[in-house]
Amino acid sequence: MNDYSPPQEEQVLYEEKPRDFKHSGPGIASFVIALITLAGYIIAFVVVGANASSVTGGSDSFITNSAESIFYLGMSVLVLAAVNVIGAVIGIVGLTLRKRRRVFAVIGTIINGVILLLFMVMIATVLINAGSA
Template structure:
């Protein structure tokens, strides 16, 4: 008796064919990875926070740009838009790091779809590269 035969109620062997289509069915029935979905959502929130914080900081800089250096330093310390924008930029950086870690965890999980983990990782890396370019241009 080979591995695909089993006994029926009368004791006679009944051939049971292997189901190669089961592998395709099982692959489509896999769930998305939870950390991958979380990383995608977190990086989207981080992008919104980045945009909002950059808007606040830019508005504060434009508001005090026509003053002397000493007045700019004093106004930046009391200008709430700049302070909130900088704090939001730090929050977005923490969210960015969390999204990066979650996307790596989502990629490592076995038997899960990795679409959202790949999207979260690619957005994280893309935003990181854009921020490095922005900081490099700002330091010139």
């Protein structure tokens, strides 16, 4: 007795376009900075290690060369740590961008963060050992 039927709407199927987001520029920059600083740390420790082990003389040249090596190692570690801070900040900026892939931003931020954490642990260890001596 009720012949009412709701009006039938035409079903319009929209083509779903695949979301092909670009990688975030700051994320890629953070990842590249992380790789460059990792290579810098490796090179610094290898060069200083080779320089310190090649000095075999028992004279004052040993003290001069080892002090110079330690100075260059310290300066390179400080500069690379500052670059890691910049890389971590750029990685965080890359994480906040919308409609961009965040893969490189995540990887770059994690690597820069781990390196900074290791740097802080190294500084804390040196300070603890200096206080006990």
